[in-house]
Amino acid sequence: MSAHPERAGKPEKEASIVENALRKSGFRWTNQRALIVREALATHAHFTAEELLDLCRKKDPKVSRATVYRTLSVLEDAGFVEGLETGDGGRRFEHVLGHEHHDHMVCLICEKILEFRDDELERRQELAAKRVGFNIERHSLHLYGTCKQCMQEQRKK
Amino acid sequence: MSAHPERAGKPEKEASIVENALRKSGFRWTNQRALIVREALATHAHFTAEELLDLCRKKDPKVSRATVYRTLSVLEDAGFVEGLETGDGGRRFEHVLGHEHHDHMVCLICEKILEFRDDELERRQELAAKRVGFNIERHSLHLYGTCKQCMQEQRKK
């Protein structure tokens, strides 16, 4: 049912990649971080901080909200997680291990998020930036609208 | 000093475009809305809700925050105003009268927002959407990074 069945790679292996990277940067590898990373990597979906907290609490009910936020922030800085805007002011995350960069189409009706990638798009962005001497660190391209299924639903009415 | 000196068109004329559109949709045209629209159109910058409130209160100190938010929402729905993410969780707005659609480069250091446009980019987005039967209503392309000036500053150090 997920839009990214290919997303879930080898959780244990991916988790240890994160572990090594964080250790190398001087962070400690705590039970909480291991749990949070495991849950984040296991999720195919684009999750909110609160959803991740719920997932973690199923395994360990006393994980604190603050720790989830703090860990998400560390993971984002380290480039293992990316935040994305849902167009209605909300914020979701996705992990960035085991799959290439991609952009998003957000259905405003069913809230589904589709991923797509177009190399030419990436190139043109670089070009536009180069023209004005801007150095791109990251970018976000979101198309908001109606997905195929919801378009069909609408036509029925 | 503004990045968009061309932005300010003919405020009175543009305001009446908004007025007519809102009236036609069954909204009432109140003093507050007139004020808020006037201030929003007069600003060249990408403003926050709070900044717009401050601008309005200079003219009429008793405009309420709630009314600004409610009016911004009406204007956004009507397509006269667009919200944009600043990359650090913040939200800014820009009015969409008297200038073409464009995308944004956001400098993460000085917070300046540059505008740019590339027709080929637009085309490729449409194409990508068409491929999966997605209907684009609006889109947002933000490049986050470092602007030319801030790059130079950094090199000096």
Add this chain to the structure above:
DNA sequence: GTAGGTGCAAACCTTTTGCAGCATG
């Protein structure tokens, strides 16, 4: 006259922070 709009304050939601205690390296 009557919706619809406004102001105020409180509520909300998400995220951050201060601090005392705990666990990792």
Add this chain to the structure above:
DNA sequence: CATGCTGCAAAAGGTTTGCACCTAC
């Protein structure tokens, strides 16, 4: 055993809402 991390609870934004009053149509 020192520092970094955690949990808790409170604080901090930013935005929305309930309600009584007001005003445009």
